[in-house]
Amino acid sequence: MKRKTKSLKRRRFIHNTIVHIFLGILGFIWVLPIFFVILTSFRAEGGTYKSYILPRGYTLNNYKKLFDSASNLNYERWFFNTLIVAICSCLLSAFFVLCVAYVTSRLRFRMRKKMMNIALILGMFPGFMSMYAVYYILKGFGFLEAGPLKLVALVMVYSGSSGLGYLVVKGFFDTIPKTIDEAAFIDGATKWEVFRKITIPLSRPVIVTTLLTSFMGPWVDYIFAKVILGQDRQYYTIAIGLWTMLEKEFVEYYYTQFFAGCVLISIPIALIFLFSQKFYVEGVSGAVKG
CATH class of the missing domain: 1.10.3720.10 (MetI-like)
Structure with a gap:
């Protein structure tokens, strides 16, 4: 009985872990564009496309x-x-x-x-x-x-x-x-x-x-x-x-x-x-x- 209870707890733990990791990845993908928009709004470098994501400088002039x-x-x-x-x-x-x-x-x-x-x-x-x-x-x-x-x-x-x-x-x-x-x-x-x-x-x-x-x-x-x-x-x-x-x-x-x-x-x-x-x-x- 104890073995069955432990196995059920282990399965539930593994299942919850996988679900939370999957939801965390989806959440990161969802937040990434918002993060990019906020960072770009403070970017000191002008122009459009840059080969890097994190700005080299930050400013409020924008x-x-x-x-x-x-x-x-x-x-x-x-x-x-x-x-x-x-x-x-x-x-x-x-x-x-x-x-x-x-x-x-x-x-x-x-x-x-x-x-x-x-x-x-x-x-x-x-x-x-x-x-x-x-x-x-x-x-x-x-x-x-x-x-x-x-x-x-x-x-x-x-x-x-x-x-x-x-x-x-x-x-x-x-x-x-x-x-x-x-x-x-x-x-x-x-x-x-x-x-x-x-x-x-x-x-x-x-x-x-x-x-x-x-x-x-x-x-x-x-x-x-x-x-x-x-x-x-x-x-x-x-x-x-x-x-x-x-x-x-x-x-x-x-x-x-x-x-x-x-x-x-x-x-x-x-x-x-x-x-x-x-x-x-x-x-x-x-x-x-x-």
């Missing part, structure tokens, strides 16, 4: 040049444009998603299941398939005439179809007992009051999850932003601005500044995720439970 007016970069303007678009899109998208999820979870009406199936099918198609149609629609309505209107158009594009991603939130709403809603209806509450005063306060984890995912999309998007903003450099988002730094005529000069800019735009996302990680896990687990 970060300073991003905000230097003599460098002909509008990094702070690009950052501000992206922040405004991401916040507005985040709030609108979250509102649309929550409304659609509440309607499909709590209300029963004709064609409900068919509409849910249609939304599910449409959500499987990538959004950039419709970018030219969206472009000409916005152009026809005059949203592409001026820079500020282009940013408004970008917010409309990001938030317009966000309601199709309601399934995760609906799954969380399904876990909330309907008896709570019925008790509120007996007390004279309307559906809007139940949604605003009962469902929303009970759904904080999934709301944080929705806000986080709605914020990340506009923050890193390049395709739609490039199509809508065109060549209006003053109203570029951060993704387009960073990409222009890698163009053939600028790449030798702005290569290390590009990596510095990448590090800076990753900081807000990392901080938001760290502070909201608890709610994010609870929101996703609640949706799976439903």
Whole structure:
């Protein structure tokens, strides 16, 4: 009996060791590109490709040049444009998603299941398939005439179809007992009051999850932003601005500044995720439970 117990412990130890080594290798491979980006952002040597990974010298000038007016970069303007678009899109998208999820979870009406199936099918198609149609629609309505209107158009594009991603939130709403809603209806509450005063306060984890995912999309998007903003450099988002730094005529000069800019735009996302990680896990687990 003791021999069997020892052999089982030995097998378990060997199995756990192999698994941890494998996960450690995968983790190293995953972290290596991030490590390279951070190191390159502090590299003192200019130019693009180097035959070595560790820089020969380190400097903060790459970060300073991003905000230097003599460098002909509008990094702070690009950052501000992206922040405004991401916040507005985040709030609108979250509102649309929550409304659609509440309607499909709590209300029963004709064609409900068919509409849910249609939304599910449409959500499987990538959004950039419709970018030219969206472009000409916005152009026809005059949203592409001026820079500020282009940013408004970008917010409309990001938030317009966000309601199709309601399934995760609906799954969380399904876990909330309907008896709570019925008790509120007996007390004279309307559906809007139940949604605003009962469902929303009970759904904080999934709301944080929705806000986080709605914020990340506009923050890193390049395709739609490039199509809508065109060549209006003053109203570029951060993704387009960073990409222009890698163009053939600028790449030798702005290569290390590009990596510095990448590090800076990753900081807000990392901080938001760290502070909201608890709610994010609870929101996703609640949706799976439903």
